[in-house]
Amino acid sequence: MTHLLVGVDTGGTFTDIVLLRDGGFKVHKVLSTPEDPSRAILQGLHELGILEDIEALVHGSTVATNAVLEQKGVPTGLITTAGFRDVLEIGRQTRPKLYSLRPQKVPPLVPRERRVEVKERLNERGEVLIALDEASLERALDALQSAGVEAVAISLLFSFANPEHERRVAARAREVGFYVSASSSVLPEFREYERTSTTVLNAYIGPLIARYLERLEQELPSRTTLRIMQSNGGSISSAMARSEAARTLLSGPAAGVVGAAFVAQASGFTQTISFDIGGTSTDVALINGTATETTNGMIGGYPTRLPMIDIHTVGAGGGSIGWFDTGGALRVGPISSGANPGPAAYGRGGSAATVTDAHVVLGRLIPEDFLGGTMKLDTQAAQQAMQAIAERLGGSVEEAALGIIRVVNANMEAAIRVISVERGCDPRDFVLVAFGGAGPLHACELASALRIPRVLIPTVPGVLSALGTLVADTLKDYVRTIMLPAEEAQEVAITVLGELEQQGREDLAHEGIAPEDIRIERYLDLRYVGQAYELLIPYGHDVAQAVLDFHRMHEQRFGYSDPNERVQVVNVRLKARGVGDKPAYERREAEEQVDVRPFARRKALFTGAMGEALAYEVPVYERAALPVGGVLQGPAIIVQYDTTTVLPPNWRGYVDAVNNLVLEHIEEGESA
Structure with missing residues (x-):
C-alpha cells in the first residue's frame, strides 16, 4: 500500500500543494480563496483526484494571520486582576515611528468595556495576598455575557508563579460557555503587557481557527490525519491548534524556512538566508545551522512572546502595486x-x-510558459498598466518596469539586512535560498547588491513552503520564569526543566510520537542584571557554561560584553521535538559538467552599469530538462511549472547532485 502525504500552504495569491508518495514529489497550484481558504485546498485536491487517498495532510495556514491583520477576530473579553484592567492600553510607551509627528497606536483587540477585573492578588513568588473573590468573578462573567463576548482571555498578576487562581477562573468561564485562553497555559512567563497581549491574541483568533479546522476536517476523509504548522517551524495536531491558535500566527512563512533549511542541507549548505517572495509579501530569515528563533514577535502591531522563527516581512511581492507618494517618488x-x-x-x-x-x-516572464502553460499572461494589459507609471516618470514602459524592479529590490534588500547585518552576521558568509513564486526572479540581483556570492534555487521553489510542512518535526515549546542570579540557578533550572520534560514527553505521546523519536532541547533566557531584554542560550547541564556562552553571544549580537558583570537567569525553556522520517533526496553525481541547449530565445532587459536598460537575446531553458552537472551562463531564463528563474549577466549556474540549481556571481576579471 502506498503512503500519500500532502503538504498545503495557503498564500495571498496561490494555494500550493505538494504530494509525497513513496518518496516522489508532485506539485500543484490553485488560485487562493481568501474568504474561505479551505475551498482552494479542496479544489486542488479534487483536481488532483487524490482526496480519498490522503493519509495525512499538513497545513500551513494564513487564517490566524489574516484575522489579526484585518481585525476580524471574534468578540473577545479580558479578565484581569483588579487594578490591571488597562495593561493592554498602556503597553510599553514605545514609538514605532520615532520621527512621526502624529503617531497612532493600534487599538487594543479588547475595548475597555470588555475588560473586567476580579479581586485577587499574588506576590512575585506566587504567594496569595488576597484570595480569589468568587462574587467578583461572577460579576465579571455576567458583564462579559451581556457584552456578547465569544472568547475570554484570562491574565492574572503573577499567575506564571502560581496558576491556581487563573485555573479556577478558567474553569468557571468554560462552564459558562466561553472559549477560554488562560495565560498560565498559553504563556507562563513574566512581563504583564506581552503576556496579556499574547493571551488575548490566542482568544481573539481561537474560535475562528477551531471552526475553520472543523470545517476542513469534515470535508476530508475520516482516515486522514490533519496537522497544522506552527510559527516555531514544527507541526501540531489540529486539536492542539484549536486550543493554542496563537502558535499558528506565522504558520505559512515558518514552513518556508523549514523547507529552505531542508533543501539547502541536501546540497551541503548550512549557513543560508531564506528568501521567500509570494504574491503580497517577502519573508526572509537567517538559518545559521538552524533557523534563528525569537520570542519578541509582532503581528499587526500586537506583541506575542510565543517562540517563532525570526522572520522579517515586507509588503513586497509579485502583486505589489507601483504608485507615487506626495513627493512624486515611485x-x-x-x-x-x-x-x-x-x-x-x-x-x-x-x-x-x-x-x-x-x-x-521586461521579457523575464514568458506569457505562454506561466504555470507550465496552464495560465497565459496578457502582455498588452501589462504594458498598458505600466504606461501610467512611464508617463509620470517621463520615460518608456521598459524604463518604468526597471524602476519598479529597482524600488522593490531595495525594499527586499533592507529586509535581508535586518535579519543579517542587524543581528551581527555578514550576509557574504551565507547562501541565499530563493523560493516562492517570485523569489527566483529577484534572487541574483539581490545577491549582487548584498555581495552574497551564491544563490540556491530548490527543485520546487514555488511550492517550497508546502514541502516544508511535510518535513517539519512535531514540536512543542515550554517556558517558565524563575528570575534568579546565575550563581543560584543551577538546581532550580534542573528541577524545572525536568518537570517541563515530563510534560513534553506526555504531550508528544498524545500526538502519537514514539518515545525513541523524541528529542529534548533545553535553553535559558539570560541577561545582565538591570537589562530589560534577554538572549536565548542553549543549556546543557551547567549554568556556568551557559553564562560563558551568553557573554560570547552578547559580543556577537551587540558588539560588546562584560564578563565581570552579574548575569541573571530569567526563564528556562524546553523544546520537545518529535522527529519523523524525512523524504530522502536521490543523489546523482555527474561525471563532468555538461553544457545544455535552450529550447528558445527571447528578448529580455536588464539594468546596465550606469542604470540604463540593456536588451539581450536570452536563451530560455526548461528546468526539468536540465541534467545534473548542466552548466548555464547568464543572461538566461529557466522556466518551470511553479516559478521562473532569472540568471542576469555576470552570473552562471549549474545543477547539483540533488537537482537543486546553484547560481554563482562571476567576479570582474574571472573567466566564465
Whole structure:
C-alpha cells in the first residue's frame, strides 16, 4: 500500500500543494480563496483526484494571520486582576515611528468595556495576598455575557508563579460557555503587557481557527490525519491548534524556512538566508545551522512572546502595486492586487502596474510558459498598466518596469539586512535560498547588491513552503520564569526543566510520537542584571557554561560584553521535538559538467552599469530538462511549472547532485 502525504500552504495569491508518495514529489497550484481558504485546498485536491487517498495532510495556514491583520477576530473579553484592567492600553510607551509627528497606536483587540477585573492578588513568588473573590468573578462573567463576548482571555498578576487562581477562573468561564485562553497555559512567563497581549491574541483568533479546522476536517476523509504548522517551524495536531491558535500566527512563512533549511542541507549548505517572495509579501530569515528563533514577535502591531522563527516581512511581492507618494517618488507596495483581480497580466480586470507586470514588460516572464502553460499572461494589459507609471516618470514602459524592479529590490534588500547585518552576521558568509513564486526572479540581483556570492534555487521553489510542512518535526515549546542570579540557578533550572520534560514527553505521546523519536532541547533566557531584554542560550547541564556562552553571544549580537558583570537567569525553556522520517533526496553525481541547449530565445532587459536598460537575446531553458552537472551562463531564463528563474549577466549556474540549481556571481576579471 502506498503512503500519500500532502503538504498545503495557503498564500495571498496561490494555494500550493505538494504530494509525497513513496518518496516522489508532485506539485500543484490553485488560485487562493481568501474568504474561505479551505475551498482552494479542496479544489486542488479534487483536481488532483487524490482526496480519498490522503493519509495525512499538513497545513500551513494564513487564517490566524489574516484575522489579526484585518481585525476580524471574534468578540473577545479580558479578565484581569483588579487594578490591571488597562495593561493592554498602556503597553510599553514605545514609538514605532520615532520621527512621526502624529503617531497612532493600534487599538487594543479588547475595548475597555470588555475588560473586567476580579479581586485577587499574588506576590512575585506566587504567594496569595488576597484570595480569589468568587462574587467578583461572577460579576465579571455576567458583564462579559451581556457584552456578547465569544472568547475570554484570562491574565492574572503573577499567575506564571502560581496558576491556581487563573485555573479556577478558567474553569468557571468554560462552564459558562466561553472559549477560554488562560495565560498560565498559553504563556507562563513574566512581563504583564506581552503576556496579556499574547493571551488575548490566542482568544481573539481561537474560535475562528477551531471552526475553520472543523470545517476542513469534515470535508476530508475520516482516515486522514490533519496537522497544522506552527510559527516555531514544527507541526501540531489540529486539536492542539484549536486550543493554542496563537502558535499558528506565522504558520505559512515558518514552513518556508523549514523547507529552505531542508533543501539547502541536501546540497551541503548550512549557513543560508531564506528568501521567500509570494504574491503580497517577502519573508526572509537567517538559518545559521538552524533557523534563528525569537520570542519578541509582532503581528499587526500586537506583541506575542510565543517562540517563532525570526522572520522579517515586507509588503513586497509579485502583486505589489507601483504608485507615487506626495513627493512624486515611485513606491512599490505594501498595497497588493492580491489573488483577485491580481496583476494586470493575469487578465482578470486588474489595471494597476505590479511587480509581475514589470517582469512581463521586461521579457523575464514568458506569457505562454506561466504555470507550465496552464495560465497565459496578457502582455498588452501589462504594458498598458505600466504606461501610467512611464508617463509620470517621463520615460518608456521598459524604463518604468526597471524602476519598479529597482524600488522593490531595495525594499527586499533592507529586509535581508535586518535579519543579517542587524543581528551581527555578514550576509557574504551565507547562501541565499530563493523560493516562492517570485523569489527566483529577484534572487541574483539581490545577491549582487548584498555581495552574497551564491544563490540556491530548490527543485520546487514555488511550492517550497508546502514541502516544508511535510518535513517539519512535531514540536512543542515550554517556558517558565524563575528570575534568579546565575550563581543560584543551577538546581532550580534542573528541577524545572525536568518537570517541563515530563510534560513534553506526555504531550508528544498524545500526538502519537514514539518515545525513541523524541528529542529534548533545553535553553535559558539570560541577561545582565538591570537589562530589560534577554538572549536565548542553549543549556546543557551547567549554568556556568551557559553564562560563558551568553557573554560570547552578547559580543556577537551587540558588539560588546562584560564578563565581570552579574548575569541573571530569567526563564528556562524546553523544546520537545518529535522527529519523523524525512523524504530522502536521490543523489546523482555527474561525471563532468555538461553544457545544455535552450529550447528558445527571447528578448529580455536588464539594468546596465550606469542604470540604463540593456536588451539581450536570452536563451530560455526548461528546468526539468536540465541534467545534473548542466552548466548555464547568464543572461538566461529557466522556466518551470511553479516559478521562473532569472540568471542576469555576470552570473552562471549549474545543477547539483540533488537537482537543486546553484547560481554563482562571476567576479570582474574571472573567466566564465
